[in-house]
Amino acid sequence: MILKEFTKGIWKENPVLVQVLGMCPTLAVSTKVVFGVSMGLATTFVLLSSSIIISILRKIIPNQVRIAVFTVIIATFVTVADYFLKAQFPDISKSLGPYIPLIVVNCIILGRQEAFASKQPVFKSILDAIGMGLGFTLSLVVLAGVREILAFGTFFNMTIMPEGYTKWVIMALPAGAFMTLGLIISLFNWINMKGKESKS
Amino acid sequence: MKKIIHILSVLTLVSLLSGACLVGVYKATAQKIVDNQKKATKDAIFKIFPEGKDSKQIDKKDLEIFSVTDAKQELLGYAFTCAGNGYQGEIKIMAGIEKDLNTLVGIEILESQETPGLGQEITNQPFKDEFKQLKTEPNIIYVKGEKPDQPNEIETITGATISSKAVVAILNKGIEKVRQEMGEK
Amino acid sequence: MKEMILSVNPHIHDNSSTRSVMREVIIALIPAIIAALYFFRIKAFVVISSCVISCVVFEYLYQKTCKKNITVKDLSAVVTGILLALIMPPALPVWVCILASAVAIILTKQIFGGIGCNIFNPALLGRAFLMAAFPTMLTSWNNPITLDVVTTATPLGLHKFTQVLTGYEPLFFGNVSGSIGETSALALLIGAAYLLIKKIINIRIPFAYIATVFIISSITNKIDPEIYAPALFNLLAGGLMLGAFFMATDYVTTPITKKGQWVFGIGCGIVTMIIRLWGGLPEGVMYSILFMNGFTPLINRVTMPKRYGTGDRE
Numbered sequence: 001m002i003l004k005e006f007t008k009g010i011w012k013e014n015p016v017l018v019q020v021l022g023m024c025p026t027l028a029v030s031t032k033v034v035f036g037v038s039m040g041l042a043t044t045f046v047l048l049s050s051s052i053i054i055s056i057l058r059k060i061i062p063n064q065v066r067i068a069v070f071t072v073i074i075a076t077f078v079t080v081a082d083y084f085l086k087a088q089f090p091d092i093s094k095s096l097g098p099y100i101p102l103i104v105v106n107c108i109i110l111g112r113q114e115a116f117a118s119k120q121p122v123f124k125s126i127l128d129a130i131g132m133g134l135g136f137t138l139s140l141v142v143l144a145g146v147r148e149i150l151a152f153g154t155f156f157n158m159t160i161m162p163e164g165y166t167k168w169v170i171m172a173l174p175a176g177a178f179m180t181l182g183l184i185i186s187l188f189n190w191i192n193m194k195g196k197e198s199k200s
Numbered sequence: 201m202k203k204i205i206h207i208l209s210v211l212t213l214v215s216l217l218s219g220a221c222l223v224g225v226y227k228a229t230a231q232k233i234v235d236n237q238k239k240a241t242k243d244a245i246f247k248i249f250p251e252g253k254d255s256k257q258i259d260k261k262d263l264e265i266f267s268v269t270d271a272k273q274e275l276l277g278y279a280f281t282c283a284g285n286g287y288q289g290e291i292k293i294m295a296g297i298e299k300d301l302n303t304l305v306g307i308e309i310l311e312s313q314e315t316p317g318l319g320q321e322i323t324n325q326p327f328k329d330e331f332k333q334l335k336t337e338p339n340i341i342y343v344k345g346e347k348p349d350q351p352n353e354i355e356t357i358t359g360a361t362i363s364s365k366a367v368v369a370i371l372n373k374g375i376e377k378v379r380q381e382m383g384e385k
Numbered sequence: 386m387k388e389m390i391l392s393v394n395p396h397i398h399d400n401s402s403t404r405s406v407m408r409e410v411i412i413a414l415i416p417a418i419i420a421a422l423y424f425f426r427i428k429a430f431v432v433i434s435s436c437v438i439s440c441v442v443f444e445y446l447y448q449k450t451c452k453k454n455i456t457v458k459d460l461s462a463v464v465t466g467i468l469l470a471l472i473m474p475p476a477l478p479v480w481v482c483i484l485a486s487a488v489a490i491i492l493t494k495q496i497f498g499g500i501g502c503n504i505f506n507p508a509l510l511g512r513a514f515l516m517a518a519f520p521t522m523l524t525s526w527n528n529p530i531t532l533d534v535v536t537t538a539t540p541l542g543l544h545k546f547t548q549v550l551t552g553y554e555p556l557f558f559g560n561v562s563g564s565i566g567e568t569s570a571l572a573l574l575i576g577a578a579y580l581l582i583k584k585i586i587n588i589r590i591p592f593a594y595i596a597t598v599f600i601i602s603s604i605t606n607k608i609d610p611e612i613y614a615p616a617l618f619n620l621l622a623g624g625l626m627l628g629a630f631f632m633a634t635d636y637v638t639t640p641i642t643k644k645g646q647w648v649f650g651i652g653c654g655i656v657t658m659i660i661r662l663w664g665g666l667p668e669g670v671m672y673s674i675l676f677m678n679g680f681t682p683l684i685n686r687v688t689m690p691k692r693y694g695t696g697d698r699e
Binding site: 062072073076080087151173 | 232237311315318
């Protein structure tokens, strides 16, 4: 039963495809799979660390100032992630630009603290955070995969399209992000609908 | 009263811990980040001057300029950065120029947010190669849809005229500034 | 239970159906198709047939997979296909035509609920998609008849970038490069006259649109004839005739009130001229109509006639 806390973030309550949270990084950094993976992992790191701390402190954080405390904790981990990327992976940090500091305002993170970590024991919170983080990363990879293949003819920076492939410039632009996300969400819902139909 | 103390103490504690943690991380990474930036600059310089061995920043007021020397300590030319507005955001260029300040050695695009697949083509080798051995006296000019036939001419990228024009404008302005600053000595 | 169809009043009794209206539009487009085939030969034939066939097929497939009523017989997909083809450059590969048809039929029309529910003109959005996806392909043109490949040399492009004016006679008859259906003003005007006589379209939007373009370009041409093209050139060059008579008069995506139609036409004219005079692109008809499509619900609401006896007195 406890495994459910982990798997729900990946499919049933997927932060991007079902809760439609964290749209800013989802749309902005999904031009290439490498960016999607790095963004997803950075977000997972922040989500996991803040969930652990907040779950430990959940009994002593006063209700009136809980949002302020959450924000300070989240901001700390975001800054840590930002410095780490700048020092170890300067190229990725440069391409993700302002979107790493912007993890602070990613609704997935504050949402999980408010809805889950501040009410649940540590172990459950860890499972929830990893599940949600993975769900976010996976949806980013799918979205970025479609966009990277169509826009650049590559996947994970490896050329996979044949010579002479015409690149779809629109897929590297915001319009392509919105269209692809819409189509992926509708496909996701269609699969879920089919699943329900065959069950009943 | 007890409640207020509780709130205050928790807030103070969390902020203090967070501050301490950040100081630690900053101390651990600051040097590396500065090194990375320096390395990025050097990489760009030596990409423009493949025979270059050493580069030194020359102290100028509002101009980032480096003198580049080869293995025998001989001056190869200067590398300088210049920036300006592109189609979507700032374009920052590192440009190499020969000693006489009249011929470009090459350029590297340091930062740009142009449209991927169109304006972003300015970061590709074919476009950057157009600036190799380009005369800067008189000013660089661009032509559209035809092969350049003047020593100071480049061809704009199809579908990305604005970005190409921006690069030319930024370079012309940058070169003028270099001439002003370097001419003084 | 059978579905009830509700629509906003007033309702007029008439024998026309979607199918009969669409049939008249197709008849009106025949001169333009003939002109396209004459000037761009086999290339026009390939583009037109692949667009029409794939539009119809996509409509059928979408409605089949979503278990909806199949409305292919109302001919609206055929009209979308023809219009889409007429605003394409002649040298477009078949797969790009198929892709544009998918965007026009599925993403612009069916996803919003099918005919009557779409916000934007399907054919224009199909082209706008291609314009963003394959900009180089969409700005490579062919000379008429000889089919030589030229780049950015439609009459509007020639004037904007090199200040060369194309003569009025080739512009009027269509012997210039451009999208396959936009070059011949004559063929389009014949079709438009047919639609007006048959009372399929109303003169308000095209008149307001063309008059606005005429007035703005007359003024700017007076100010500086060196840079700004004369008014008549602006009317004949580019896709203005096609856009004004066949796209800006689409029933679904344009206002239904009289006042609203004037507003819509004038708005299209202003946006077109802003793009042509000061924008980065030579042509602005497509974006102007799409832009005003977005305002249609607002225009309808603001210009809705008051019911007698209600509403505040000033």
